[in-house]
Amino acid sequence: MYREYLPAAPWSAGSVVLVAMLLVPALGAALVALLPAARDRQARIVATGFAAVTFGLTLLPAALRTDVDFGWFAYGERTAGPPLMPWAALDLPWVPALGLRFHLGVDGVSYPLVVLTGLLTLLCCAYTVRKVPRGGGSGRTLAVLLLVLEVGILGTFLALDLILFFVFFEVVLLPMYAVIAGWGGPERRAAARKFVLYTLAGSVLLLLGVVLVVAEAGTGDLVALTGAPTLTRTTQCVVFALLAVAFAVKAPLWPLHTWLPDAHTEAPTVGSVILAGVLLKMGTYGLIRVGVGVAPEGAAWAAPALGALAVVAILAGSLICLRQRELKRLIAYSSVGHMGFVLLGIATLTVTGLQAALVGNVAHGLITGLLFFLAGTIKDRAGTGSLDQLSGLRESAPRLAGLFGFAAVASLGLPGLAGFWGEAFAVVAAVRRGGPWWLTLAALAALGGALTAAYFLRLLRRLTHGPATPSVHALRPSIAAVEWFAWAPLVLLTLAVGIVPALVLADTDLPLLSLLGVQP
Structure with a gap:
């Protein structure tokens, strides 16, 4: 039974939660930055506390809803209303002279990514309490940057105004540059410069697209623009081309991906987790x-x-991974292939394809975040990331080898784990589009899935089997409590999403139909 949509009061419980999600990490970053340098470890603990509060806040929007629909479990009345109707929203004047508004909202499309951001930031902050990556900066400064990154990423997922979206989208640029350049490997500064140059180029195109939309439509409100576009077809094609290239740089999507392997290889563990995860x-x-x-x-x-x-990215990423000899670099290139499956789902412009992209996004964040945590631990303890010097891990550190094996088979798309749904249903969506073109793309993507399994199985054979190399033989096998704290939630959620994908996809059908311009 549908009920009439009524706009929420400006300051409802949900809107307060949305503001608090951004305010708490921002205040945390300011407070930690003001703590004395001599209290470095205490500063990292305080930052972890603020990250924990923020993660708790990310769980509240679902709890504050008056209707829930998980397909197999529902209560309350399902709401009908505007094409894009968030669960919770805040819409206030921001710069009245320019018609800009501070418009935030969360719905089934953005909510899983909001929770994932809160979780990974908490795990990364906690990870730094025990050990700060080698580099030129203090642990306190790293914790501040992680909280600032959280503000920018959460704001991007919550923004319902194009200008506000652009502002938050750009907030993450300098903090991530600082994380890579300050705490990364020997070539960290070159990798950081490459990251910032690519991202700045994408930002220029994004700004052009946003300005064109606002100038032509007279508004930047995503609620008003979604489902009832006022732009001409030619304008839409130009806008989509600008936005697609800009977002392809950030994703990154082939062929604009070349900054990613360098950034991941040189970034500290927590930097790689945040970079890949969210x-x-x-x-x-x-x-x-x-x-x-x-x-x-468009x-x-x-x-x-x-x-x-998308298909070229899947195949190219897989073939490059088959030739890789460095652990973190291999995982980085695997992201190119996984993002190819996400792009294929989006390209089908079907609800099934977009849902495959959404669950693929979350699965990649969980699994690749876990892979980078584990790869960082192996590299730090063995003193090398070269696969030629890493073998026999199951003999020296069987628990670490088992966890890495779990993450690898999840990433290759084993049924029952989170990685399966995004890849499988991106191919299904392409098949359902029909026609020689999409059927060919589906077949090639399926081949790419087989190659993904091949390079991950090759990686496991080289890393975990055979006699232990000197680097692995000297590796400390025990797993610290903070490492279990960081890894266990990702393992459990990988299992949970693999078994119950509705945890990610609940209540995405109506907003996705509206995004596609289809009336439910």
């Missing part, structure tokens, strides 16, 4: 929320080309 998702989320939502005709025009680029 920062890359800003690109694919933006492509869904802004690109498809604001310019659906998306339809570009869909065949996007599908082709």
Whole structure:
């Protein structure tokens, strides 16, 4: 039974929670920055406390809802209303002279990524309490940067105004540059410069697209622009092309991915986890929320080309991984292939494809976040990331080998684990589109899935089997309590999402239909 939609009061319980999600980590960053340098460890503990409070706040929007629909479990009345109707929202004047508004909201499309951001930031902050990565900065400064990153990423997922979206999208640039350049490996500064140059180029295109939309439509409100676009078809094609390239840089999508392996290889463990776990998702989320939502005709025009680029990314990423000899670099290139499956789902412009992209985003964040945690631990303890010097891990550190094996088989898409749903249903969505083009893309993507299994099984054979090398033989086998704290939630959620994908996909059908311009 549907009920009439009534706009929420400006300051409802939900809107207070949305503001608190941004305010708490921002205040935490300011407080930690003011603590004396001599209290470095205490500062990291305080930052972890603020991250824990923020994670708790990310869980509240679902709890405050008056209706819930998990398909197999529902209560309350399902709400009908505008095409894009958030569970909780805040819409206040921001810069009245320019018509800008501070418009935040969360719905079934953004909520899983909001929770994932809160969780990974908490785990990374806790991880730094025990050990600060080698580099030129203090642990206190690293904790401040992690909290600032959380503000920018959460704001991107919550923003329902294009200008506000752009501002939050850009907030993450300098903190991530600082994390890589300050606490990364020997070539960290070159990798950080490459990251910032690519991202700045994408930012220019994103700004052009946002300004064009606001100038032509007279508004930057995503609620007003979604489902009832006022842009001409030509304008939509231009806008989508600008936005697609901008988001492709951030995701990153082939062929604009070359900054990613360098950044991951040189970044500290927590930097790689945040980068792979949630920062890359800003690109694919933006492509869904802004690109498809604001310019659906432009998306339809570009869909065949996007599908082709997605399949090339899947195949190229897999083939490169088969030749990789460095652990973190291999995992980084695997992200190119996984993001290819996400892009293929988006390119189909179907509810099934977009849902595959959404669950693929979350699964990649959980699994690849775990892989980078484990790879960072192995590299730190063995003193090398070269696969030629890493073998026999199951003999020296069987628990670590077992956890890495779990993460690897989850990433290759084993049924029953989170990685399966995004890859499988991206291919299904392409098949359902029909026609020679999409069937060919589906077949090639399925081949890419087989290659993904091949390179991960090859990695496991080289890393865990055979006689232990001197580097692995000297590796400390015990797992610290803080490492269990960081890894266990990712293992459990990988299992949970694999068994019950509705945890991610509940209540996504209506907003996705509206993004595609289809009336439910």
